[in-house]
Amino acid sequence: MNRPSASPSPGSGEIRLVNLTKTFGVTTAVDKIDLTIPHGSYCCLLGPSGCGKTTILRMIAGHETPTAGEIYIGSEMVVGKSPIARGTALMFQSYALFPHLTVLDNVAFSLKARKVGKDERRRQAEEMLRRVHLHALKDRMPAQLSGGQQQRVALARSLITNPRVLLLDEPLSALDEFLRLRMRSELKSLQSELGITFVHVTHTQPEAIALADMVVVMDQGRIDQAGSANVIFNRPKTPYVARFMGGQNVLTGTVVRTADGVLRLKGANGAQFEIPTNQAAPPQGFVVSFTVRRDHINLRKNLDNRAAAPNEVRGVVEATEYQGSYIKVFIDVGGGVFVANVSDRDFSADPVERGDAVVASWSAADTNILTSVDEGGAGEPYSDAAPATTIEGLEKG
Amino acid sequence: MAGSTTSYGPRPWTFYALATLFTLFVIFLYGPMIAVLILAFQGPSGSLDFPLRHPSLMWFAEVFHPHRVGDVVGAFERSFPLALIVAALTVLISVSAGFAFRRRFVGSTLIFYTAVASLIVPGLVLSIGILVTFRYLGLPAAWYSSALGAHLSWTLPFGLLIMFAVLGRLSPSYEEAAYDLGASKWQAVRWVVIPIVFPGMIAVALFGFTLSYDEFPRSWLTVGSKNTLPLEIWTMTTNVTSPELYALGAMTTFVSFLAIGIALSSIAIIQRTRSGRK
Numbered sequence: 001m002n003r004p005s006a007s008p009s010p011g012s013g014e015i016r017l018v019n020l021t022k023t024f025g026v027t028t029a030v031d032k033i034d035l036t037i038p039h040g041s042y043c044c045l046l047g048p049s050g051c052g053k054t055t056i057l058r059m060i061a062g063h064e065t066p067t068a069g070e071i072y073i074g075s076e077m078v079v080g081k082s083p084i085a086r087g088t089a090l091m092f093q094s095y096a097l098f099p100h101l102t103v104l105d106n107v108a109f110s111l112k113a114r115k116v117g118k119d120e121r122r123r124q125a126e127e128m129l130r131r132v133h134l135h136a137l138k139d140r141m142p143a144q145l146s147g148g149q150q151q152r153v154a155l156a157r158s159l160i161t162n163p164r165v166l167l168l169d170e171p172l173s174a175l176d177e178f179l180r181l182r183m184r185s186e187l188k189s190l191q192s193e194l195g196i197t198f199v200h201v202t203h204t205q206p207e208a209i210a211l212a213d214m215v216v217v218m219d220q221g222r223i224d225q226a227g228s229a230n231v232i233f234n235r236p237k238t239p240y241v242a243r244f245m246g247g248q249n250v251l252t253g254t255v256v257r258t259a260d261g262v263l264r265l266k267g268a269n270g271a272q273f274e275i276p277t278n279q280a281a282p283p284q285g286f287v288v289s290f291t292v293r294r295d296h297i298n299l300r301k302n303l304d305n306r307a308a309a310p311n312e313v314r315g316v317v318e319a320t321e322y323q324g325s326y327i328k329v330f331i332d333v334g335g336g337v338f339v340a341n342v343s344d345r346d347f348s349a350d351p352v353e354r355g356d357a358v359v360a361s362w363s364a365a366d367t368n369i370l371t372s373v374d375e376g377g378a379g380e381p382y383s384d385a386a387p388a389t390t391i392e393g394l395e396k397g
Numbered sequence: 398m399a400g401s402t403t404s405y406g407p408r409p410w411t412f413y414a415l416a417t418l419f420t421l422f423v424i425f426l427y428g429p430m431i432a433v434l435i436l437a438f439q440g441p442s443g444s445l446d447f448p449l450r451h452p453s454l455m456w457f458a459e460v461f462h463p464h465r466v467g468d469v470v471g472a473f474e475r476s477f478p479l480a481l482i483v484a485a486l487t488v489l490i491s492v493s494a495g496f497a498f499r500r501r502f503v504g505s506t507l508i509f510y511t512a513v514a515s516l517i518v519p520g521l522v523l524s525i526g527i528l529v530t531f532r533y534l535g536l537p538a539a540w541y542s543s544a545l546g547a548h549l550s551w552t553l554p555f556g557l558l559i560m561f562a563v564l565g566r567l568s569p570s571y572e573e574a575a576y577d578l579g580a581s582k583w584q585a586v587r588w589v590v591i592p593i594v595f596p597g598m599i600a601v602a603l604f605g606f607t608l609s610y611d612e613f614p615r616s617w618l619t620v621g622s623k624n625t626l627p628l629e630i631w632t633m634t635t636n637v638t639s640p641e642l643y644a645l646g647a648m649t650t651f652v653s654f655l656a657i658g659i660a661l662s663s664i665a666i667i668q669r670t671r672s673g674r675k
Contacts, residue, residue, distance in 0.1 A: 063573050084579035096574035099671050100592040110578035112588070143672045161578060 012074040013087070013164035013197035014039040015060060020069035022055050029055040031221035032069070037214060039074075042191050042198045044208035047218035047244070053201045054169055056218075060199065061090040061167050073165060084110070089158035090167040093174070095150050097142035103153050104129065104138040110161045128156045148179045155190070166191075168200040172207060184210055205245050209233060217241045239289055239374035248291040249338055250374045251313075255286045262364070263288065267313075269334050274310045275367045289374040296366040297340035299329060300350065302357040312361035313338055317352050331358055430650065437643035445640060456644035469645060472629035475540045477652075479625060480610040482541075483548045487605035488598050490549075491556030495564040496586075512557055515550045520614030523547060528618040538621040547615040552608045556601040563597030596664040603660035607653055 015037040022030040030052040037043045045053040058064040060071060062083040071078050078086045097106050104125050105112075111121035129135045132152040142150060151171065158166060171187065172180045188211050191198045202208055208215045209229045216226040217240075225237045236242040239250050253265030253273050258281035265273040265288055275290055282288060302314055315333035322328075327347045331338045340360050352358055432447075440451030460469050494512075498505055515523075527547050531538050538544070571593060575585035591598075613627045620628060626649060633642060 061577065063576070082579075083577045088577075090573070090577045092570045092574055094568065094570055096568065096570040098571065098574070098589055098593070100595075100667075109575070109580070109588075113575075113579040113581070113584055141671055157578065 011087075011164060012039045014072075014074060015043075015165060015197060015199065016070075016072040017056070017060075018070040018072070020056070020059065020071065021067045022052070022059060022064065023067045028221050030059070030066075033221075033223055035216060035223060035226060037197060037199060039197055040195050041213040042188065042200065042211055043214040043216060044212035045199065045201045045216050045218060046203065046205060046208040048203055050220075051218040052221040053203075053216075053218050057090070057167050057169055057199060057201050060086075060165070061088050062086055063090070084161065087162075087164040088167055089161050089163035089165075091151075091154050091158050091169065091171055093169045093171070095142075095154040095174075097150055097153055097157070099142055101142075102138065103134065103140050103142070103145070106142065106153055107156045107160055109157060124160065125156075128160045129153075131159075132156045147175050148183060151175070151183060159194070163196060165197045165199065166194075168198065170201055170203070172202070172204075180207075187211065209245075217244060219244075234293070235368050236291060237371050239370055239372065242291045242370065247294050247341075249294060249297070250289055250291050250370070252287060252289040252374050255282050255284050255288060257284060258282075263369070264310075265290075269314070270308055271313050272308065272310045273367070274364045275369060276364055277369060279369075287373050289370040289372070291368045291370060292362045292366050294328075294339045294341040295326065295343075296362055297342075298361050299331075299340045299342050299346075299352065300359050300361075301352060302359045309361070311364055311367075312359050314357070314359050317354050317356045317358055319354060320352070329358075331360055333360075433643045433646045434650070436640055437647040439640035439643070443640060445638065445642075456640045457648070459639070459641045460645050460648065468624075469626070469629060469633075472624050472626045475620075475623060476610055476626035479540050479545065479548065480606045482545060483552055483609035484602040484605035486545075486549060487552045487556040488601050490553060491560040491601050492591075492594070492598060494557055495560035498561060499564055499569075509557075513554045516554045518550075520547075520551065520612075521617060523550060524615050524618040531619075538619055540616075540620045540623065540625055543619040543621070544616050544625065547619040548609040548612055551612060551615055552605040555604045555608065559597060559601050559604065560594075563594050567594060596667050599660050599664050603656060606656050610653060610656070611649070 015035075017033050017035045020030055020033040020035075021028070033056065045056060047053050055064060059066050060073075062078070062081060066079060073086055073088065076086075083090065098109065101109070104122065107128055108121040108125035111124060116124070126135060126138060129138050132155060134149060134152050134156065137145065137149060142153065145153065151174075168187070172183055175183060184207060187198070187200070200208075200211060209232075212229050214226065215229050215232045217224045217232060219240050225232060225241045227235075232241065233245050233247070236245060236248065242248040242250050251267060251273065253267040253271070256264045256266050256272075258264065258277075261276055261278060263275045263277045263281055265275065267273055273290070275288075308314065313331075313333045315331040315338060318330040318332040318337065320327055320329050323341070324344075326341045326343050329340045329342055329347075329352060331340065338360055435449060436443075436445070436447070437456060438452040438454065439449055439456060440453045441455055443450040498509065524547060527543050528538055531543050536542065567590065571589050572585045575589045576582075580588065611627050612625075613631065616625050616628055624632065630642070630645060630649070633645070
């Protein structure tokens, strides 16, 4: 039953998805996905609802059968095996605690299924409850627990099976903000303590960034980008990832020339962009999109009205939004909105308000070229700037 | 109940109209029952009507002396086990069907409507039909065969509708959680699903029991030569003209209320345990 495979040992929690596909009737929920999640990593599957992330999780868990493709955990191909034989444990979004059983009996459930004797399974369950600091509540019913306590019972109930992979389906979505942040750090420390693979499905990008060693951004059944949180946030590959992760301005221009490793673009309204590149430069006339982080923008009032320098855009402040440590400035650049996140210190030194003419500039080193051209993110439900932060490229000419 | 209608202003006339209607309904429902209960304690010199003279328990004693018309004890000894068997079968079949209908299958809608349609088939017609069929097949009609089937045709649609509602609200993640923790399909059903839907099963059993226990039209021709209790009482109304009838009525009503009481309190106990209140 062990198919010869690359390196992972049978007990490893490495997950390898090969050409994984799931269709429901005519809709394709998961479309030919290839992904390797290293053993012992914290992986977040991130995407809007309906992007297929939960379906992937449920296929790894064994609650959904793939239409095509293979799933390996460690060195074993696990499609067709029961969850317990896979060594996975799934924590359900609603926790699915058994309402008729006490906390202790919930946690001891898998031991009962394994025909462990009553005293022994109570002892093990109590030990597990002590680990999640819920021993005092062992005789309560699930309905008597708070959301955070219920979640810890669900965790204890999953972990008592000794899984090599813990699958979490939107584990924090049912909690209030305060508890969410606390459980988030508890999950993270639990994962490093146990050293097993965690796969965590979420639609909230700060959650993914805070937790994950590996973020997998999904869109319509496909993986757009997989990498470390840092890479996903700072070097998004596609306009979709840039918008979904937020904090970025996406700009588009046409290649004027390339020289000395610098790509020169011409944007709308006479803007010019210079982007350092070490890759094969696209030919002249080619349309290129790139990103620059909102907090890497210098903002000044447009007092002199001199000719535009490279890597700056001019516009009029449309709105400002106070965010505590920084101020979010929306700038109408003619045909699009550009956002600058200005630190509160910089902002109070030179405040701008609605209607001010401003210049937003950035350093060439802070740009990131995207692999596909931005087609405008209008209607993108998860981008946090309402309209597309685009300066129309000169596609016609 | 006693709350005032704070922000809604004075009550409209419709409130009084509907309140009157409801009062009439309550009187109509419980008035006769209470009258029967009282008159069951009629003394030896009393008649079938008020006033109540020299209250006694003599008519209750009379019920258990089958020296007159009717075999009440024998009828009860048929009706009670019949109602229990009907209740048990209704639970078993409704729960199994409820599981089957959780996944859509080809023809499920048709089967559902076919099963539920027996609610609209007139009971007497069904009774005649069953009798004719049994005669044709050369089978004797009896409470444990033909009447059992006739009663099930009446209780199953109710049971099915209740179980569909109960199982429809049951999140599939409970079963999945059980599989995830290593339970087999059967263990998931026995340890998780059945306990969770148990209050619903009690409700189905209650319906099965009470519907069967006082069923008349479907029993009429299907019980064979020996009557069930409702048929026996009906026969007695045409022959007996003493408060014994009331005593009998009071006792059967008590059995029905006992069944309802047991069912509802066990549901309440289960729910209290689950919410942790002891």
